[in-house]
């Protein structure tokens with residue numbers, strides 16, 4: 001290991017020593033041991049081939065302490081919201097007094113202190129990744145939510161992660177949502193800096209869907225400053241006949257790795273992961289998915305649109321693996337990228353790993369520029385070129401946004417895309 | 428209205444238009460007929476301002492102003508409208524969003540007030556009803572999943588909405604069955620007006636049974652070889668283009 005890697009490891013060890021007694025010691029210790037075997041991933045680690053986290057984290061920032069007492073937190077939508085600020089669950093800022101019937105919430109710290117086996121097992125997850133292991137070793141706080149079986153929630157639940165500005169700090173959060181059998185809910189998830197900074201964030205959300213449960217999930221990752229390093233992971237386990245429809249809007253900012261690990265463990269489970277990313281400047285955004293079909297009759301859909309401008313870099317890695325048992329699996333993955341400048345680049349790596357014989361799986365990845373025929377068509381109708389380009393880019397993003405079922409949420413996402421484009425048009 | 432004078436156009440080092448001269452007056456419907464590959468679409472693109480063509484000589488005047496230096500959207504605001512031979516599909520862009528952007532961009536460029544949604548909707552719905560454009564088409568992304576005939580109807584709907592001064596119709600009849608041809612032609616005929624000129628480009632005489640031209644021009648090898656009245660179209664119908672292809676060689 002190089003000197004910088006050694007010092008990063010030493011800094012992380014200091015952080016681990018500070019966190020190891022904050023509940024669930026065995027879980028933390030085994031996660032730390034797993035992390036220590038490999039250290040921070042560099043490009044020699046296959047799953048991290050396009051994103052060199054070790055180089056980006058040569059200086060590890062100290063753990064963030066408590067956030068401001070009375071921050072001004074923006075609120076975009078009506079929801080039952082749980083706020084995690086600077087890595088700490090904040091009941092004082094959350095809607096804990098008006099929980100919908102059938103919903104219970106704990107902070108991660110409380111949950112770890114209780115040590116309930118079901119929760120600890122769910123929190124641990126089963127995905128293998130060094131940054132996830134690091135997250136489990138250092139997790140500071142988060143929200144743990146349970147929705148009772150059969151409970152149908154009208155009002156969306158929301159995990160809102162806020163990060164203050166100022167000097168660079170590290171934050172590790174882990175949250176959990178467990179949907180009982182037949183429960184239905186919408187979960188919004190947001191990552192928002194109160195002020196942009198070079199923060200180092202590692203967030204994980206674990207979802208456990210019981211048999212027949214249905215979850216709609218919409219995440220937004222707001223822009224951060226250019227020197228920020230963020231890893232945002234989603235782990236989902238799906239029971240029989242359960243369905244997860246997930247969307248994420250990434251607005252870039254520094255280095256971002258979004259990773260999804262989904263396991264379709266029950267028969268006839270159905271997942272759909274969708275997303276749009278808007279990248280400019282020197283943004284680097286990596287979306288990596290690992291979908292594991294472990295039972296028969298599963299269906300998975302992945303649909304991503306990447307818009308890459310200036311000298312930004314996008315990465316899409318999607319791996320769908322089908323276990324020998326998982327006959328009648330139906331999988332389709334699509335990733336399309338729109339490169340808006342010569343300096344923009346995109347790396348696509350779709351992968352299928354199929355061990356069952358009776359399956360239908362396909363994938364497609366394309367990378368292109370704005371279409372000259374479409375552009376001229378709009379211009380010939382009187383639309384000036386910058387606006388015509390914006391319409392086409394918006395249209396490209398819309399193809400992914402259309403997968404969000406709720407109209408109000410879709411409109412809010414479209415407004416963010418439009419705001420991002422206005423900055424481009426203004427240049 | 429439109430005066431094209433001695434227009435020479437190349438793509439790369441290939442000459443496509445070779446000294447084309449043509450005038451369309453206010454209120455006139457001029458038809459251009461010619462064999463495939465003659466440069467008819469090229470002419471329509473050059474007049475509407477598409478990039479990628481070298482105009483090496485000549486002028487295109489719209490109401491006395493040379494428009495060759497203008498961007499396509501500026502020409503559109505001045506009243507140039509091209510009904511495309513192959514209208515493109517634009518996934519993700521809602522038809523209504525597009526129509527409103529087009530109409531209001533033109534209005535803004537002319538210093539007019541933007542149309543508000545209710546007024547805009549009313550105009551679109553009226554035009555749609557006249558042209559048999561069903562509501563479902565307006566809800567879809569622009570031209571996506573439309574049949575050839577539906578795409579052409581949408582072109583004429585846009586023409587009705589934008590109220591251009593000069594309408595160029597590039598093979599609007601291609602891919603249309605008789606019923607669609609009738610609807611589209613009626614849409615065009617309804618827009619005939621004394622301050623509006625039409626340049627109707629077609630390969631076949633059939634369209635001119637429905638849209639009756641005032642003048643007919645035969646184009647081959649990048650220029651106009653003969654001009655006359657509607658009888659010229661009928662003559663071409665029986666004799667074909669072989670005389671002209673020979674003549675230009």
Ligand SMILES: Nc1ncnc2c1ncn2[C@@H]1O[C@H](COP(=O)(O)OP(=O)(O)O)[C@@H](O)[C@H]1O
Nearest residue numbers: 438441443461462463464465466467468469470
């Ligand atoms: N973008 C282009 N690049 C090269 N050649 C072209 C291009 N567009 C048209 N041409 C050529 O120019 C000639 C005229 O084409 P076009 O204007 O489409 O004719 P028409 O509409 O009369 O059928 C044809 O020979 C065609 O192949």
Ligand SMILES: [Mg+2]
Nearest residue numbers: 467468512598
């Ligand atoms: Mg043509």
